[in-house]
Amino acid sequence: MKRESACKICKHYGQCTKAKRGRTITRMVNEVTKKELEQLYESKLGQDIYTKRKMKVELPFGHIKRNLGAGAFLLRGIDGVNAELGILGSCFNIARMITLLVGVRPMIHKIKAIRVSAI
Numbered sequence: 001m002k003r004e005s006a007c008k009i010c011k012h013y014g015q016c017t018k019a020k021r022g023r024t025i026t027r028m029v030n031e032v033t034k035k036e037l038e039q040l041y042e043s044k045l046g047q048d049i050y051t052k053r054k055m056k057v058e059l060p061f062g063h064i065k066r067n068l069g070a071g072a073f074l075l076r077g078i079d080g081v082n083a084e085l086g087i088l089g090s091c092f093n094i095a096r097m098i099t100l101l102v103g104v105r106p107m108i109h110k111i112k113a114i115r116v117s118a119i
Contacts, residue, residue: 063095064088 007022017023
């Protein structure tokens with residue numbers, strides 16, 4: 001059945017729209033999946049999962065995106081993206097080490113101590 005013909009046989013035709021062809025309703029292709037994910041998110045289990053994800057995973061990506069200014073990859077292709085992500089990950093790890101060791105100098109001394117003990 002065409003959209004306009006379905007609208008014309010409705011008992012509310014002419015009340016919900018002034019369009020001659022009738023009202024058009026657009027739905028997403030994956031609307032059922034979207035509703036299921038919304039229900040999961042609103043559940044207790046979904047909130048527990050979201051809380052864990054927010055604490056563990058989002059910290060590095062949020063830091064890389066906002067503090068390091070990497071909102072989008074500059075390079076294209078899997079090799080370029082992997083290289084860029086490797087550099088950004090290294091920057092994140094170094095910044096994290098500086099924070100955990102309370103400054104650059106303590107971090108340098110710690111790295112030297114590790115290097116000397118490995119030899």
